[in-house]
Amino acid sequence: MEIFYPYIFMGILLVTWLTSVPVMVLVERKVSGWLQYRVGPTRVGPWGLLQPIADALKFLSKEDVVPHHVNKWLYIFAPALMVFPAFFVIGVIPVGILTLGGKEILVQIGHTNIGILYVLAVSSLVVYSITFSAWASNNKYSLLGGLRSAAQMMSYELPMGLSILGTIMLVGSLRLEDIVNFQMNSAWGIVWQPLGALIFIVTAFAETNRLPFDLAEAEAELVGGYHTEYSSMKFAMFFLGEYCNMLTASVMITLLFLGGWNVPFVQGMNLEPLTQQVIQIAGLALKVVFLMFFFVWVRWTLPRFRYDQLMNFGWKTLIPLALANVVITAIVMAIVS
């Protein structure tokens, strides 16, 4: 039975990631409605609940236009490349521990020693989809969006990697499950590494191309940015990728800085192991849902950065801060030990 667990987890996690997308599309529209004193979608189903299904049907039934001036192979390949890292990254993300058949089993598809690095590496592949679509579209707005995005994602990968270095130094492991265990036994990562957490959250916004860092699409300046020339399901693939990456980013923030599946006071309540573990997984889900809401909240609160501001902020503010965080962590660790 045990050898099937990875496949079962794979199914469950994939379905979770995929279903989160239509839900998030609805949440985004509803929340943005509330934040702007509108009602959001109300027509399809009660309270607009069936809106995602209507959207999906529309995407599927629309004509799939491939403009004649595009570079066909890359044009078709690019949307697929957006979804590929979004699903590939799920492979090493742990979401909890379950006691099954008298054994404690980590809910994770593949066990590896390099969890965080894997997530960083695979999510850095998203930029290829954007640049390929931008170049293959043969359109100046797409190209500008792609160029901006390539520069942005490369610039913000550096502070993102540096911001988690403090946590890695504290824990002494790149395994995500070790990092969560460390937080279970002491305090949440945000207490240990407040600056690191802040930088990681900011860079997560930049890496997922969400406002205030959505210069790759910037509809006011670039029509639609890199996906200007895309229609129907290919266009939907970009959305799918974006929301999946958002979910991954939220899960990563939770695992690294918000205690993962740690729920305060549950360990002292003398519950049955399985009940406790299910509560913990639900706790993780709750934290992730809050972060997803936070993503939407920020989107409708902050205006977009100008391009030079974005670059200056990344290179002249975030990277020095992240480096300082590493040095301070190292000094404090040396003094304490």
Place this chain on the structure above:
Amino acid sequence: MGHAVAFYVFGILAVALALATILHKNIFKSATFMAGMLFCLAALFITLDAEFLAVVQVLVYIGAITMLIVFAIMLTTRINDETRQKFNSQLWISSLATLGFLSLIISVVLRGGWGGVVTESGSLPPDMLGAIGTALLSDFILAFDVVSILLLVALIGALHIAKQDDRKLYVQESFVDDESSAVKNHVKETEEMHV
């Protein structure tokens, strides 16, 4: 067994993509093939149980270096020019040099002596990452530092060159129109000379 099959599949794929990289006429697609080739190399590392190396390969070579190349290509014009010359006149010299390098690599591989990281029983240590880190900061600290300084020098050099170009561009823009068209003509002529 599965590892061996995957190793050869990705190995053949890597060679094919490497050939496509240098033989394809479109330079943007060459860069695309190169990214694919580097990804196959990462897969090769995975089949050899070198997870860390594989991930670093993706992070550094695909995520950063090839991306920079793609970035630079997107800023250049004439990338769709099919008549662009692919090879220069140094075919024989370069093939001789390549063959020499290949024989050097083969001789090094055949000599063996992969001690150090591999334990006595021939298997990899369980804490691969720790072993690599310790080796880098103890036995190979000099090489590590030299590489760091080299990268720093490259960084400062790049900054210097970029700043210089900035000033030149500024001067060019401040010229009157016929002056800049003269510059353009000159660029065109030199390009033709190279072709």
